[in-house]
Amino acid sequence: MIPFNELITDNLPALVVVLPLLGGLLATLVGRFAWLWSTIITGSVFLLTYTLFTAVQAGPGMRYEFGNWPYLWGIEYRIDLLNAFILLVVSGIAFIATIYAKLSVEDEIPADRHNFFYSVWLLAITGLLGITITGDAFNVYVLLEISSLTIYALIAMGKDRDPRALTASLRYLILGSVGASFILLGIGYLLMVTGTLNMADMHAQLMAMPEATQNRTILVAFAFLLVGLSLKMALFPLHTWLPKAYTYAPSAVTAMVAATATKVGVYMAFRFLFTIFGYKFTFVDMPSYHILIICAAVGIIITGLTAIRQTNAKKLLAYSSVGQIGYIVAGFALANPQGVAGSLVHIFNHAAMKGGMFMALGAVAYRVGGTNMKDLRGLGKRMPLTAGCITAGALGLIGFPMTAGFISKWYLVQGALAGGSWLLAFTILFGSLLAVIYSWKMIEAMYFREPEGKTAEATEAPYMLVLPTMALIGLSIYFGINAEFTAGTALKAAAALLPGGVQ
């Protein structure tokens, strides 16, 4: 008999990626059970990442050498608190979004494509989890391509074959590919200089080089990586692919992608800036993080102003997402413990809030047929739970006390002040004021306007849509009141990240 239990525990890190990969390929074969199949797969992956997280939280990091190749030649998976946390977030959101997807997909996507949808969906999740878990720079690129290509496909499946979804997807494809190739170039140059692809080893080689900052190849690699990563994170001004992609994608896809894809982009930035280049190179010798902070600060303000001008709630939230990426980037670019912790906490908090809000808008689209501001009118009376979720999420975006957003801003403002940057602290608070305005537009429409058109006949969305939404929004409130888990993890992870390399 095969010792099955041991097989699983020994290969836990591999299973996190292999399970959804095989699951995704098999999803085409399971007929009309594709949704159930995907739910089981994502649920098991969530359990796996949870096991990983508890293991890493208790003890030191984990290493896993694929196929028992020594890590310098083969691919190595490395799990520390940082990526265990991100893995938990990604798989958790993926699980909840998969549950949510059932009705939304039935509503928006032709029945004969459901199997393909779930297949691609699982592969996208595979890519995102893979990027997060791997300790090999080239492997990052490969999995990045897997996740990107599948996400392009998912976005293109927008409601009723909307041609705008196709063009948005094409646009994302072109820009995304440029970004990915920049990342590839950056990795290539680093390989040239260091002769290794293993992240920890790269760091060691770079540290061993006496004149790393004078090496033109490294500088070029750094520039290519920063631009490629900024594009993948949708950092202003390279965010132009994001608003339309989020607006026209199917509801479930928007919720999942908005909550995870850009966050994994930020995670890559963490890995490249802190783990590979290390604190000293990135923040002392090469202060081009100034550019990151400037982009983030300008982005917070300009995307806030742009969000205010939107008439489509989904697009409004999409612009707000770009602004929130600004907070996250500003936090880690400060490179002090509070800033990085704030950035990490906000990755989780924003994923929960924005994922929940996009789900709520999906429920609106399900009942009313659109997400324009006029579709939201009078929703407070017609769909009280959905409207309540949007309101609670909006309070989180503002950073109202007792929501998760408050915890994030608490650390980010602390980080900014600790870094001596009053201007940035002010920008963060000013961004909250802009958030008040654009959130208010939605709240006003929902509670102070009379329903008209299809909204007037709408009833509360089915529980299969409302419950996952409430779960995410509930999490964002819970972790706003009791932030022990998120903030504690973030602070520990930040402390481990700042010295650089792999601890």
Added chain:
Amino acid sequence: MVIDFPPGLILVLGAFILPFVRGPLRSLVSVLLPALTLMAIWTSIPEGHIVTLPFLDGLQLTPVTWHPLGTEAIGPDGFAPPSATRVFGTIFALMATVGALFSLKQEDPSELPGAFVYAGSAICVTFAGDILSLFVFWELMALGSTVVVWSGKFKNTYDAGMRYVAVHLVGGVILMAGILAHAMPLIHDPSVVDPLALHHYAMGPLGFDGMALTAGSADVSGLGTWLILIGILVNAGAPPLGAWLPDAYPEASHTGTVFLSAFTTKTAVYVLLILFAGAELLIYVGCLMAIYGIVYAILENDMRRILAYSIVNQVGFMICGIGIGTQLALNGASAHAFAHIIYKALLLMSAGSVLYMTGKRKCTDLGGLYHTMPVTMWCGIIGALAISAFPFTSGFTTKSMITDAAAHEHIAMAWYVLMAASAGVFLHAGIKFPWFVFFQKDRGLRPKDPPTSMQAAMVIFAFLCVLLGVYPEPLYNILPYQVPIAEGQNLYEAMTGAPVYSVSHVVAQLQLLMFAGLAFFLLLPMLKRTLTITLDSDWIYRKFVPGLWKHIILPPLKILGLIYHGVLEDMPKWLAALVRANPDGQSFDIFRSWTQGAAMVMITLMLFVYLVYGFVQ
């Protein structure tokens, strides 16, 4: 039973039961919840009980304590820290109970839950022993009170509510910025124990000296102190930050205004008392408020706006007392807040009953109601006498503590202003309100007294006004500072050296009131109100801000917009067009393909920036 959470939470959470109950059960729950809170304050939290919660990075929160500033003396002269928790917590809960009774007939389903969240969080503020819990409940108050404002049904209610919530959110951001700026050096100083504890933020006799910008260790915390003070003064209704008060309160429903009058400004008074006792600046702020309130109240025509301005005036007395900062003055400010909440609510209940029965709110539309609304009239008059500090009413036994404190400290300016303001109060709230509403010219209105529950609420508060006037000892016994009291004396006599009802005191007060009354009737023709809108500094957001927006801010924004489109969208487009090898101008969608090119140009530009930056380093 000892409870380990702030008693106000009973109300805050209980508010969410209300939407699910109907009919008599709803009435029962509405009155029982605040009564239960009041009971919890008195029986469930033993003296010295402290509840702490761990917070992020080893900090701790203290949501429940009787001594927000601790019990150790602070300052060079051994100034004992004030603890006004009991007096403010009690009056807030009492107010919520009677207010709920008054609003049983209110049909708007969201007002009472909003009011409960509002009142409950005000109570939580008084029990907070750390700056963060205080701030959280402070913000929750803004949320609850906005719901209350919006349940009014007048045509200006929505806009006034918008202005209300905007001012409070901005005030909240200012307060938060101040707290963070002040907290940062404390959190990073390992020698500081419990850096969130309120006593680190108490700036009265220690650091905040008049106009000086010095407090704490780091340079920035002086700024933090100012921001905290400004954030609180916004809620206190101090001009020019407080124009939201007379703007929004009269637009709430007949019951909503009763709640609104009690909590926001008095919570601000409480927090000032805790954090800024003895800050000299507050004497001037208080005097300014006392005068400002009177001037506008005399000019006003809307009966509830008159009363709203007189809130500003009365809060001015309290803030002045806090600025004086002696034990007598702080006792006076607390006692006055307690009495003020009762008589101001009584006046607004009376005005609210008139509004409810007649639907009219302007003095020029009312008059002669004494025929048919005797209960409302008598309650209104008792409230008016109390606010004027007539002997044998609660105003007499509390307000004089503040004026006496000014006299004891020989602060002549404050004493004169407060005495003049006392006369002015009698003029506008004591005579003008009842005279124009219930007597004066009979306009033929014949409404009945309001429903029994509303009458009951008014009678309870009217009774309390008189009770505290003749038997103030229970109130004196819960004031922040207790001194040894000789046999047969009360706290007032022990602290001032003369009994409350000394001949000279009573005579002086009656003289003041009689001359003010004489002046009123002599000046009556001039005081008769015509239809006017008094332009207060709320013209800033009625006229000035829209004008500013249209003529000053919008044009540069438009120009900025042009630049934004030009530089960020059009120029790259234009650049992209330049670098395009062979644009076929026939059949392509210009916008789509060009913005794609623009994004490419942007990518190249960013790469260029990073490369240049890297090489220059």
